Amino acid sequence: MTATDAAPAAVLRAARIPQDGLHEGPRTLHRLPEGSEERPYELFELVPRARTIGAEIRGVDLSHPLTPALFEELDRALLEWKVLFFRSQHLTSDRQRAFAGNWGELETNPLLAAGSSEDVVRFDKGAGGVRTFENVWHTDVTFRERPALGAVLQLREVPPSGGDTMWADMAAAYDNLPQDVKDRVDDARAVHDFIPGFIRFYGPERLAAFQDLFPPVEHPVVRTHPVTGRRMLFVNTSFTTRIVGMDRDESDRLLRLLFQQAHVPEYQVRFRWQPGDIAFWDNRATQHYAVNDYDGHRRIAERVTIAGDRPR
Structure with missing residues (x-):
């Protein structure tokens, strides 16, 4: 075959997917900050439940006060795994608060x-009840000047199936943003407001009474964890309304x-509840999603929230 007989080069039709979506392919999944040293836990067994987020703690009875050594190890586990699970604790509200x-x-x-x-929030969700903050990825109370450090949630009654909770690692979400997006958001600030999150459940008459108590606040789009130094996305569907200085x-x-990043399965852990189980999460580093798939059944949970610092 001569050069003049060569087959013509293949020509593909024009095709593209919409920009600004989730990218395909492998993702970088770092559980610890760069340069961190892995250390064993000596006072309990830790069982990972996902690659970067979520671990079950075995061999700890939370009905007893924590010793300083146990607190130090649990605190380190929380920082490293971002959400901790404790099975069959059945704590009283007072012990949960303690x-x-x-x-x-x-x-x-x-x-x-x-x-x-x-300081104990009770979610009693029976058939036909108000199901606050289910079926939406969010970080708790980012409409406050000092959003919560973390939360301790206990399930007192669970449906026969469904009612799981999912958490997403927002440090992993930030790590995997394209560089051009990081350049746009690294120094950006966003407005957070309680009204968009709560208007789905309550009418304007109820919410109007809280407008002065909770005015809109600004937080960094990317916050730095005050302990680990990790950079993390800090915007969420429920409360973040706009980025300062940009047109609408x-x-x-x-x-x-940015909201889509919580939907990536590689950044997530999912927990199937049993009565008496506890989940303790770092609200600074995560988003969570309560799955509403138990219609016709009751689900009762109690949550205690720890006050946090001003995001930076």
């Missing part, structure tokens, strides 16, 4: 139903891209 109080002052939330005290269309488009 456990959470090891990490700081407890927070109240007048927008949610209280349990046995002001540009802000909406960029926020939609």
Whole structure:
């Protein structure tokens, strides 16, 4: 065959996928900050539940006060795994509060139903009840100037199937952003407001009473963890309304891209509850999603939240 007889080069039709979506292919999954040293845990067994986020702690009875050594190991586990699971604890509300109080002052939330005290939120979700903050990825109370450090959630009654909770690692989400997106968001700030998150459940009359208590606040789009130094996405669907200094269309488009990052399975862990189970998560480093797939059944949970610092 001569050069003039060579087959013509293949020509493909024009085709493209929409920009600013989730990219395909492998992802970088670092559980620890760069340069961190792996250390064993000596006071309990830790069983990983996903690559970068979520671990079950075995051999700890949370009904007893924590010793300083046990607190240090649990605190390190929380920072390294971002959400910890404890099976069959069956804590009283007071013991749940005491456990959470090891990490700081407890927070109240007048927008949610209280349990046995002001700092215990009770989610009692039966058939036809108001199902607050299910089926949406979010980080708790980012509408506050100082959003929560973390939360301790206990399930008191679970449906026969369904009702799982999922968490997403927002440090992994940041790590895998394209560099051009990182360049746009690294120094950006965003506005957070409680109204978009709560208007789905409550009418304007109820929310209007809290507008002065919770005015809109600004936080970094990418915050730095105050202990680990990890950079993490800090915007969420429930409360982040716009990026400061951008026109509305540009802000909406960029926020939609950032919101999508919590949906990547490689960044997630999913927990199937049993009565008496506890989940303790670092609210600074995660988003979570309560799965509403148990219609016709009851699910009762109690949450205690630890006050946090101003994001930087």
